[in-house]
Amino acid sequence: MSQRSTDLLLAALESKRVLAIDGPNFSGRSDLLRRFCRLTSDGRMYLGPEIYFALSGLTTSVRQELELHAGGDLQFCDCRELFETLNLTKLFDQHPATLSGGEQTCLCVLCTMILKPKIIAADCALEQLDSHKLKTVLSLLEGKSGPTNGTVITDNRLDEWNDGIQTVAIADLCPDPSRYPPVPPLDPSQMEHLGPVSAPMIEFRNVIAAYRKGSAVLSGVSMTLQPGRVYTLRGQNGAGKSTLAKILCGVLRPAEGQILVDNVPSDLWQNPGRVAGYHLQNPDVGLFEATVSAELGYKPGSASAPAVAAIRNAFGLEKFAGSNPLALPFPVRKRVSLAATIARLPPWIILDEPTLGADAATIDALARIVRVLAAKQHGVIVISHSVKLLEMLPGHELKIEEGRVSQSCDFEKALPRHEV
Amino acid sequence: MSRVPPVARLATLLILIIATFINTRFTLFAVIIAVLAILLAADHLLPKFLTFLAFVQLPMTLMLVAVWGWVAKAPPGMPMGSDPHGGVLFALLISFRLTVLAGAFQLIMLSIPSRLLPATLRGWGLRGEGLVLALGVFAVEPELKLRAEQILVARRARGLLGGSRWAGLKQLPRLLRPLFVWSIRSAVHRAEVWEQRAMLLRVGLLPNESLPFSVGAGYVSVALSAMWLASVVAFRWFGLRGIR
Numbered sequence: 294m295s296q297r298s299t300d301l302l303l304a305a306l307e308s309k310r311v312l313a314i315d316g317p318n319f320s321g322r323s324d325l326l327r328r329f330c331r332l333t334s335d336g337r338m339y340l341g342p343e344i345y346f347a348l349s350g351l352t353t354s355v356r357q358e359l360e361l362h363a364g365g366d367l368q369f370c371d372c373r374e375l376f377e378t379l380n381l382t383k384l385f386d387q388h389p390a391t392l393s394g395g396e397q398t399c400l401c402v403l404c405t406m407i408l409k410p411k412i413i414a415a416d417c418a419l420e421q422l423d424s425h426k427l428k429t430v431l432s433l434l435e436g437k438s439g440p441t442n443g444t445v446i447t448d449n450r451l452d453e454w455n456d457g458i459q460t461v462a463i464a465d466l467c468p469d470p471s472r473y474p475p476v477p478p479l480d481p482s483q484m485e486h487l488g489p490v491s492a493p494m495i496e497f498r499n500v501i502a503a504y505r506k507g508s509a510v511l512s513g514v515s516m517t518l519q520p521g522r523v524y525t526l527r528g529q530n531g532a533g534k535s536t537l538a539k540i541l542c543g544v545l546r547p548a549e550g551q552i553l554v555d556n557v558p559s560d561l562w563q564n565p566g567r568v569a570g571y572h573l574q575n576p577d578v579g580l581f582e583a584t585v586s587a588e589l590g591y592k593p594g595s596a597s598a599p600a601v602a603a604i605r606n607a608f609g610l611e612k613f614a615g616s617n618p619l620a621l622p623f624p625v626r627k628r629v630s631l632a633a634t635i636a637r638l639p640p641w642i643i644l645d646e647p648t649l650g651a652d653a654a655t656i657d658a659l660a661r662i663v664r665v666l667a668a669k670q671h672g673v674i675v676i677s678h679s680v681k682l683l684e685m686l687p688g689h690e691l692k693i694e695e696g697r698v699s700q701s702c703d704f705e706k707a708l709p710r711h712e713v
Numbered sequence: 714m715s716r717v718p719p720v721a722r723l724a725t726l727l728i729l730i731i732a733t734f735i736n737t738r739f740t741l742f743a744v745i746i747a748v749l750a751i752l753l754a755a756d757h758l759l760p761k762f763l764t765f766l767a768f769v770q771l772p773m774t775l776m777l778v779a780v781w782g783w784v785a786k787a788p789p790g791m792p793m794g795s796d797p798h799g800g801v802l803f804a805l806l807i808s809f810r811l812t813v814l815a816g817a818f819q820l821i822m823l824s825i826p827s828r829l830l831p832a833t834l835r836g837w838g839l840r841g842e843g844l845v846l847a848l849g850v851f852a853v854e855p856e857l858k859l860r861a862e863q864i865l866v867a868r869r870a871r872g873l874l875g876g877s878r879w880a881g882l883k884q885l886p887r888l889l890r891p892l893f894v895w896s897i898r899s900a901v902h903r904a905e906v907w908e909q910r911a912m913l914l915r916v917g918l919l920p921n922e923s924l925p926f927s928v929g930a931g932y933v934s935v936a937l938s939a940m941w942l943a944s945v946v947a948f949r950w951f952g953l954r955g956i957r
Contacts, residue, residue, distance in 0.1 A: 330909060338909050346902035349912060351848045353827040353855060362910070364918040390859045408910055544869045566872025577895060578860065579867035581887050619894040637872055 298467050299329045305461045306412065306443050310435040313455060314447045316463030317652040318624045319476050322447040325467060326414040329445070336411035336441075340401055340418035342623050342650050343577070347401040347418070348389045355392070355400060356385040362404040372407050375438060378429060379403055394421035394574055394646065395530025395678075402430055411442040419448055420649050421574070423529050423678050427454055449652050453680045476625060477609035479658035484665040486603035492520030492640035492672045493555040493568065495541070497698075500550030502536050509548070510536045512696035520640065520672045523663055523686045527676075528693030534676045535574070537693065538643045541674070542571035569672075570639030574646035576630035580618040585610055585629055588618050589636040601636045607662060608632040624650040631659075641672040648679040660685035714756050714824035714934065719836025721931030722821055725938045729817040732942040733810050735949055742809040745941055749816035756824040762816055770812055777804035827851075829926075831916065845916050857892065864891050 302325060306312045316322050323341070330339035340347050352358045356367065359381075363370040376382060379399040384392060389400060398421050405413055413434065419427055431454070434444045451460070495518040502511040510533040518524060528534050539545035540552075543565035552559055554568055561568055573579050582588040589610075591601045605611060608628045613621060618629045627650050635642060644663070648656050660682055666673050667687065674691070677683055690701045717725070729745075736742060753759045781787075782801035786794040789803065825833050834847050865884060868874050874884050907913070 331905065339905070341902065343898075343902065346899055347906055349907070349910075350856065350899065350903050351845065351852050351912070351916065353830075353852055357827060357831075361912075361915055364915055388855055388859070390856050405910075539866070539870070542870045544866050564872075565869035565874075570872060571870035573863070573867050573870060575863070577898075578863040578891060579871065581864075581868065581873075581891060583890075619891065634871055639872060 298325055301466045302329055302445065302461075305466065306445060309443050309459050310439065311431065311444045311446060311458050313451055313458050313460045314445065314463055314466065315451055315460050316447070317654060318449075318650070319474075319622070320463045321467040322463050323416050325463070326416045326445060326447065330412075330414050336409075338405050338408065338410040338413050338440075340405060340413065340415045342417040342420070343575075344394070344398050344401050344418050344421065345390065345575075347405070348397070353388055354386055355381060355389055358389050358400065358404060359385075359407070362407045370407070372403075372438070375403055375406065375433065378433065379426070393531045393535065395423060395426055398422055399426060399430065399530070402433075406433065406438060406440070410440045413440045413444045415444060415446045415448075417447055417449060417650055419446065420450060421530070421646060421678065424454070424680070426530055427678075431458075449648065449650070449656070450679055450681065452653070476622075477612055479609050479628075479655055479662065480607050481658050481661035481665060483603045483607035484662055484669075487600050487638075487665075487669050489669045490638060490640055490671055492670055494519055495568070495641065495672070496553040496556070498551040498553065500540065500547045500552065502533070502540055502545060502547050504536075509696055511540075511547075511693075511698075514550070514696075514698045516691065516698050516700055518641075518672055518674075521667055521670045522689050523667045523673045523675060524689045524691050525675050525677070525683045525686055526691045526693065527683070532693040533696060534693055535645055537698065538571050538645055538674065538676060541641065541643060542566055542569040544571065566637070566639065568639065569641035569643055569674075570634045570637055571643040572631050572634040572645055572647065574649060574676075576623070576626040577619070579630045579633065580626060583617060584615050585618050585621075586614045588629055588633045590633070591636075597636075597638075600638060604632050604636045624652075624655070627651065635662075635666070639671075641674070642666060643674045643676070645676045646678070647675065648677055648682050653681070656682050657685065714752060714820055714930075715826050715829075716925060716927040716930045717824075717934045718926040718928065718931045719833040721935050722825070722833065723837055725934045726817060726821040728935070728938040728942050729821075730814065732938070732945045733813045733817070735942075736810075736945040737806060738945075738948055739805070739809060741941070741945055741948065742813060745813055746809075746816060748937070748941075749813065749820055753816065753820055756820070758819055758823050761823065762819055765815055765819070766812065770808065770815065773811070774804070774808040777808055780804070835917075840917065841913060845913060848916065857896075860895055861888050861892060864888050 314322055314325070327339060330337040349358060349361055352361055359367055359376065363372065367373065381399060381403065384396060389397065392400065398419060401418070419430060422430060433439060497514050497516050500511060500514045501509055503509040514537065526534050526537065536545065540547050541561070543561035543563070546562040552561055554561070580588060585605070589601050589605055590597070591605065592598060605614065608631065610628060610632060613625065613629070618626060621629065631644065631647055634644070647659055651659065656679060663673050663675060663686060675682070675686060692699045692701070750759060750762065753762050778801055781804040782797055786797040786800050788796060788799040791799065830851055831844070831848065834844055839847050865888070868884060868887065
């Protein structure tokens with residue numbers, strides 16, 4: 294990355310409140326923004342896709358984190374309306390690391406804005422925000438409380454929300470893309486090599502979930518999930534989407550209610566991950582092995598080897614088979630984590646924010662992979678704020694609002710797209 | 714204890730440490746452990762203390778008793794095998810001292826409300842990098858714990874281990890790789906963030922005004938620990954007799 298690129302970026306940003314950089318994964322966007330902020334002490338602040346690293350790590354509550362950035366008691370802070378706008382007031386006593394992805398993003402953006410920087414560089418940092426929060430954050434960044442010299446954003450959902458924001462192509466800023474080693478694209482056709490499975494029907498009856506006494510995240514969820522379908526799970530940040538996923542895969546025991554698997558009452562928490570495998574949105578907590586092959590559970594000659602190899606190839610990971618998964622770039626780590634969840638071939642597969650850090654081509658391929666899984670009679674639940682992905686998936690929708698789940702189906706969308 | 718001012722807090726801890734090393738009477742240890750347990754319970758810290766006793770102190774005590782009472786069969790400075798009873802008493806003395814020290818540290822350190830932590834640390838004279846380091850030490854434990862829990866959740870979610878606590882314990886070695894990488898990555902990214910945000914400077918500015926410290930609570934805390942020190946000294950050097 295040359296000094297020329299950062300100069301070009303600075304010139305492109307001039308007199309604009311928000312500038313978006315358009316480009317695919319591995320085109321040099323992140324390097325450019327990191328360098329842009331690293332090589333100067335001129336009030337430029339970087340927010341990366343691993344948003345939790347933008348928290349100080351020195352505080353044990355949201356209030357303290359805000360006070361640390363505000364440099365004093367929040368009562369005397371002129372930014373009170375900002376954290377009320379982003380609904381952070383109710384989270385003041387929580388540990389920053391326990392917040393949902395979207396809530397952490399709001400906190401990080403707000404903390405950065407409190408410092409009154411000249412420029413904020415948000416590198417895929419806003420992807421965990423729901424559409425409402427994204428709109429609010431963008432309007433704050435554009436407004437008078439935003440950075441004085443503007444905000445630079447890279448975002449893979451750019452085409453979904455970009456309404457009048459100036460865009461510059463990465464190729465115009467980095468004329469030397471050949472410096473980045475090519476990463477193979479996803480190949481959904483490989484998934485056709487998988488055999489069919491027999492996934493059970495899952496029924497929730499008045500399921501209640503709470504992390505602490507007296508504060509139910511889910512308050513009486515009743516729903517029936519049929520195998521061979523793709524369900525999209527929607528809801529605002531902090532609505533309880535991940536909590537529902539944890540109950541489904543048996544990681545969290547519900548406080549009350551009953552779960553039936555093929556009409557038989559079942560204690561999913563006795564055997565987590567058997568009925569439903571769950572891909573967490575943060576890939577770094579789900580990578581444990583020394584190589585990608587080991588992570589996927591690939592054992593040459595074993596009965597599962599062809600299926601695992603097909604999944605590995607579908608996610609474009611053949612080239613990385615011997616690499617340490619934790620040493621790979623974020624979008625590739627995300628792929629490994631997704632592939633590792635699917636490679637165990639659980640009857641139900643829950644994918645939490647599978648498009649984080651994924652460009653348009655990857656999102657398109659992911660949608661095709663999900664549809665193949667459903668065609669193979671897996672049940673699939675996708676949690677995502679990517680409108681692009683959700684529009685490409687069959688129309689069974691689960692919506693969480695105020696701790697309850699409503700089910701709906703767009704039949705026109707569901708039926709024709711169900712076939713791959 | 715949450716309202717005890719920083720200086721009184723530190724003084725209490727120092728007095729308790731000194732008294733613990735002077736004391737050789739089990740009755741006095743029993744008294745101070747009981748008082749510490751009551752104070753820990755008042756600050757909702759008793760479960761943590763009991764966990765420490767069960768998983769750290771008890772195994773260590775058994776090991777010490779085995780070494781001094783069964784292998785050496787004598788306290789230090791005596792010929793091996795000459796006084797098994799003395800060996801056991803020595804092991805118990807060490808164990809009681811560690812229990813009191815652990816209780817005192819938990820009471821003094823963990824009862825600091827997170828909101829008052831920066832002010833308390835500053836009250837102890839910590840500034841700049843030292844203050845950041847101390848804050849980091851307090852913050853890293855809950856964050857590491859959360860991260861470890863997330864890793865276990867991820868393993869369970871992939872069907873790689875059962876739901877029991879024993880299954881979780883067996884997975885401890887598996888936690889190390891992602892935890893280690895997370896620590897390194899966190900350090901690298903946060904170093905950048907801290908520099909961009911002048912975090913060293915900001916930590917010094919954390920709010921200090923209108924802190925709800927109570928001078929009275931400070932006096933009570935110091936007085937209680939001083940009373941225990943006085944009784945320890947009295948029993949040790951002024952000929953007061955008590956049950957050993």
